Amino acid sequence: MGTHVIKMPDIGEGIAEVELSVWHVKVGDMVVEDQVLADVMTDKAMVDIPSPVHGKVIALGGQPGEVMAVGSVLISIEVEGAGNVKASAQPDPVEEVPVAAAKVETVVERKPVAAPAPKAAVCQGPMVAREADERPLASPAVRKHALDLGIQLRLVRGTGPAGRVLHEDLDAYLAQGQSNASAPVAAAYAQRTDEQQIPVIGMRRKIAQRMQDATQRAAHFSYVEEIDVTAVEELRAHLNEKHGATRGKLTLLPFLVRAMVVALRDFPQMNARYDDEAQVITRLGAVHVGVATQSDVGLMVPVVRHAEARSLWDSASEISRLASAARNGKASRDELSGSTITLTSLGALGGIVSTPVLNLPEVAIVGVNKIVERPMVIKGQIVIRKMMNLSSSFDHRVVDGMDAAQFIQAIRGLLEQPATLFVE
Incomplete structure (x- = not known):
């Protein structure tokens, strides 16, 4: 077994550093070639970073929101064979993901695919108690959908970025929340002392x-x-x-x-x-x-x-x-x-x-x-x-x-x- 290290690619346009926006994998995950590992953000666009190899993730090179220099180590993957890092831990010239393989997308922070669920200070499950004056994050379309369904958004746990309520969260609320009709009422009047810190990153x-x-x-x-x-x-x-x-x-x-x-x-x-x-x-x-x-x-x-x-x-x-x-x-x-x-x-x-x-x-x-x-x-x-x-x-x-x-x-x-x- 060997280690394959992927460096932060040169996105072009004279960009020397980019923001690591979101991981799509975590340590211990098995990945395959061309699977998207992470999204990084330049001043103009979001870029997918795909894996050039099959293997197991053994180390991540940064945290979401961190600004990383082009050429710095992004991720290490355990692979069959020698990999591209010598046993002495002194790497050979490490393969950077070709710019052509780094798929440029719109400036959008997408929801991680395989990353662990974010820690939320609110109770888990389809129903969440928020303060009466706390305005949950949601798009106008989601707010209208909730209004049409007769759902109070403050009772719905959001799974989008920064706890944003999505259309699928409304569906989950209807599917699961109806099994306990008293839960929303009890949750709505429960005292709360929790706090939640939301990093301002990505989009x-x-x-x-x-x-x-x-x-x-x-x-x-x-x-x-x-x-x-x-x-x-x-x-x-x-x-x-x-x-x-x-x-x-x-x-x-x-x-x-x-x-x-x-x-x-x-x-x-x-x-x-x-x-x-x-x-x-x-x-x-x-x-x-x-x-x-x-x-x-x-x-x-x-x-x-x-x-x-x-x-x-x-x-x-x-x-x-x-x-x-x-x-x-x-x-x-x-x-x-x-x-x-x-x-x-x-x-x-x-x-x-x-x-x-x-x-x-x-x-x-x-x-x-x-x-x-x-x-x-x-x-x-x-x-x-x-x-x-x-x-x-x-x-x-x-x-x-x-x-x-x-x-x-x-x-x-x-x-x-x-x-x-x-x-x-």
Whole structure:
């Protein structure tokens, strides 16, 4: 028997160190060739590290969250034969996993496959008692699913990263929790003194760094405007009834993308990137709209490229495809980069007002709040209209307040008179 040592591979792009995000194996596990051993994260992407050999894991070279230098020992595997380490423990030139074999994935921290279950301070089983004011981690889709099922999320044990509640956790709760109907009630009123420390690593660390960087570097200011979306919603319903079966259903988002594209013709300074180190503003003719998407591992921004050249249904199809890819961890690096302006929406949970954080180096982000029916006075008459706020943020270093207000007013005019979206 011998030892085969795998070093941290050279990912390329001049990267000297990477973050070890998650182990998929533990000491004592048997592994086979091409099995994914670990995920490491660069500034741009998550990379799978596969095993080049069959054998048994005998040592791990780091802990999740640790930043490791390229060329440092990642993992040691006991193999049949001599391996690549001499008996004197002085290694020969150790085989690095070829870069071509290191599969580049989207910036997503996936759940370990073979790693031991994380230690949780909460009680084990499908039901967990949380404090009444403790908000469990979960995506909007999971929260809606729980609401539809009548499940209190604070009673569900999350198995995702950082204890995030996943769809399968809801299924487990229903399957197992119903066997003891009194357990949720008892757990909900039990006293708790436990604490849980959650390392900020992987995707969550990248999100934290980007949000902190954006708020520290850009001079944020927000502008909120109320929009009557009754007409555009009527048009959307009509188009879905007429063409939904053959072309697919339209949400409000492709109409918003179209409104942004048309408005940007008069306000090109919004479709720009600002290099604050070089002190250069780059205005772009192509409109690459980033669509902020919540996944089980955090916020991601897939990009609808060349939105200026897309029809409503083309935009709708691309938004749906990218959102699905992001949520499933299948979005490529190219699909998650290169946006020129961002659209963010929390859907039905959008609230009344929000203050979006810029997606640097962009200078504008348009935020969508929920649609509500309210009485409005129109020509002296009280009528019920569908109203929605746009809560948008801008970089005041580049965008003047008057320009930002006029840009949002232009979007408002287009949506309130939706025929103008298609008048050239």
